[in-house]
Amino acid sequence: MPDPRGLEKEIAMRNHTQQMRSLMTRKPAPRAQAHSGVALFIGTLTILIALVAPLRAQTSNTPAEFAYVANSASNNVSVYRVDSGTGVLTQVGGSPFPAGSVPQSIAIDPFGRFAYVANYASNDISAYAIDVKTGRLTQITGSPFAGGGGPACVAINPTGGFAYVTNILANSVSVYAVNPASGSLKEIAGSPFAAGTSPISVTVDSMGHFVYVANLDSNDISAYAIQTDSGDLVPIVGSPFAAGVEPFSVTVDPLNRFAYAANDVGNVSAYSVDRITGALTQISGSPFAAGDWSIPVAVDPSGRFAYVGAGSDGTYATPGYVAGYSIDASTGALTPVPGSPFAAGIAPWSVAVDPSGKFVYAANVFITSSNLSAYTLNSDSGALTPVPGSPFVAGRNPNSVKVVRIGIATSTSLLSSLNPSTYGKKVTWTATVTSSGSITPTGKVRFTWSGYTIGSATLNSSGVATLTRANLNADSYPLTAVYLGDATNLGSTSALLNQVVLETTSTAKLTSSPNPSTQGQAVTFTAKISSPTVIPTGPVTFTSGKTVLATAQLSGGKATLTISSLPVGSSKITVTYYGDSNIAKSSASVTQTVQ
Structure with missing residues (x-):
């Protein structure tokens, strides 16, 4: 190199x-x-499996897959078309495409429009537009963009709005806003953000809530919460989290249950992920044995299997391998799959699973290999079988491979049956997914509020999915419908719908019995609190003037007070329901006569 x-x-x-x-x-x-x-x-740092939507409509109903490989010694990016049936790789016309000096990792934006490459030695980020028909790369205006000190790894937020780059020489993470029209990068205010020593890998969870960074020399994982609007990184309580010796890469499974860090000393640290806070907790049995020089770790799209590149010794005379594991869905524990490990070339520095979950690719970085090992993935067992013709020639020192699928473009719209609505009233949201091809989209739509899922539904035969809720608190909800894609149609996200839920009203009614009453006689006051949309709950307060007589809890919208100490004469008794942020306050009075 x-x-x-x-x-x-x-x-x-x-x-x-x-x-x-x-x-x-x-x-x-x-x-x-x-x-x-x-x-x-720097080896492959983050394994990102990207389902990539096209920049413009496809004319075919068969999605295309492409593999992108950063060649760190030849300073370029090789692009291959993936045969969807066999996994065989064929370089596209014009490949390889120029990059900066010592390109280290590639990231693709979630809409399939742009590719980004972190160039370590030239200290910059190359940015490309993707040709959705051929997979070819064209550098965009302004590329390359300045880095922050030895860019080692780049990852894109699932929303496509921000790019995160580790700076291994500056012990920091740079954050860039991504221009949605041009793909250009602009570093945000406050960037770069402090990391551990020698941050070498960065990944973003699939919901875009958290960023995780593997710090090679401080032997830990920095974890950050993402500020949705600004892209700022806020350290999570407890961060950094201990890893093994020299964690080279970190990834989060597609379901955001578990995180895995491949440690250079030959094992994999495994963590459960707190979905609310993003905090990491090492699971029982962690770390799990993988083999010496464990560098990359990848999880398949189903979240059932993990793969680690390892095995080459210090002389680089011995071929490495890919170790395969089954992931325990409850605990995240790793168990070797049948036949593991699987032979690879010398120094498998990067591993990626294609978006269909059918194939696995390993970039063998050593100069005497400089190729890609390709495997068919058994979806039942997780075992790997070499693809015919494997390994496939790459550039010099291929150290990062990504596989992306460019399929049929879709668009998703979102409508509300009632906006604004009132607390307690049913609202139905309708998501309609339209394909630019001739095959109607199938699969699921996720209804989200600021990235958090409030429900999901399956598309019907017309490409429509609905969700009905009546329990949203009074507030404003920036909602989107996220179509997850299928075998032919790619995912898409609707424009934001600002659903407003208003506070509901309440009405109080108070009666007494008997009325009039005699001195010392027990009188029962009955309060009824009603609302047009819900049955109110909580306390009501009975008062006589400024004197509090009692507080009682509503049951079925009613509460009673029995009292025999009222003075002779007329007393104005009032019941007050104070409500809450969802139900408005109300009160009612009755005049009680004591003879």
């Missing part, structure tokens, strides 16, 4: 306490050298 001065290098080993794997001239290199810019090699 050439360093910034163009010298030919090979991968060599750094010891597990002081050195980092680098592409150096046949000898180990201490971290000080690697961080001085003398040809640092």
Whole structure:
């Protein structure tokens, strides 16, 4: 691999306490050298499985898949068309496409319009428009964009609004706003944000709520909550979370249940993810054995299997392998799948599962390999079988592979049956998904509020899904409908619908019996609180003038007070229901005569 001065290098080993794997001239290199810019090699850092929607409509009803590979020694990106039946790779016309110096990782925006490459040595981010018919890349105006100090890994928020880049030399994470029209990047105010020592991998959970960063030299995972509007990163309570020795990569499963970090010393740390706070808790049995030089970790789209590239020794004379695991759906524990590990080339530095879950690809980075191992994934067992023709030739030192699917464009609309509505009143939201092809979309639509799911529904034969709710609190809800896609049609998100739920009214009624009464006689006051949309609950207060007689709880909208101590004469008795943020206050009075 050439360093910034163009010298030919090979991968060599750094010891597990002081050195980092680098592409150096046949000898180990201490971290000080690697961080001085003398040809640092950073392995694949985040494995992102992207379901990518097209920039414009397809003319075919068959989705196309493409594999993108960053070649760190030849400073370019190879693009391959993936055969959807066999997994065979064929380079597209014009491939490879130029990148910056020592490109390290690739990320694709969720709408399939743009690709981004982190270039370590040139300290910048290359940005490309994707041709949805051919998969070819064209650099956009303004590219490359300035980095923050040795860009090592790039990830895109699932909303497409922000890009996150780890800076391994500056111990920080840069955040960029993504222009939705042009794909250009602009660093946000407050960026970069502090990370641990040598942040080498970054990933975003599938809901776009949290960012996780693997810090190679502080042996931990930094975790941040994403501020939806600004993209700012706020450290999660408890962050950083302990990892194994030299965590090289981190990923979160597609269902946001578990996180996994591949540790260079030969194992995988596994965590449960708190879906509310984003906090990580190591699960029982963690870390799980994987093999020496465990670098990348990937989870298949179903969340049932995990794959780790490992096994090459320090001489790089021995081929590596891909270790496969079944994921326990309850605990997140890893159990080797039958036949694991599966043979790969020398130094499998990146592993990716295609969006269909049918194929697995490993980028073998060492110069004598410089190829891609391809496997068919058994959906029942998780076992891997080599694809015919594997391995496939790549550029020099391919260290990052991503597989994306470019299918049929869809659009999703969202309507409300009543807006504004009133607390307690039923509202039905209707999502309509339209395909630009001839096949009606199938599958599920998720109804979300600021990224949080309030319900989901299955599309009917007309591509329509509905959700009815009556229990939303009085407030404003920025709602979107998110279509998750199917085998042919790709996912899409509706425009924001601001659903307003108003406070409902209440009416109080108070009666007494007997009335009139005699001195010392027990009198029962009955309060009834009603509302046009709900049955009110909670306390009511009985008063006589400024004197509180009692407080009682409503049951079925009614509450009673029995009292025998009222004075002779006329007393105005009042019941007050104070309500809450959902139900308005009301009161009523009755004049009680005591003879």
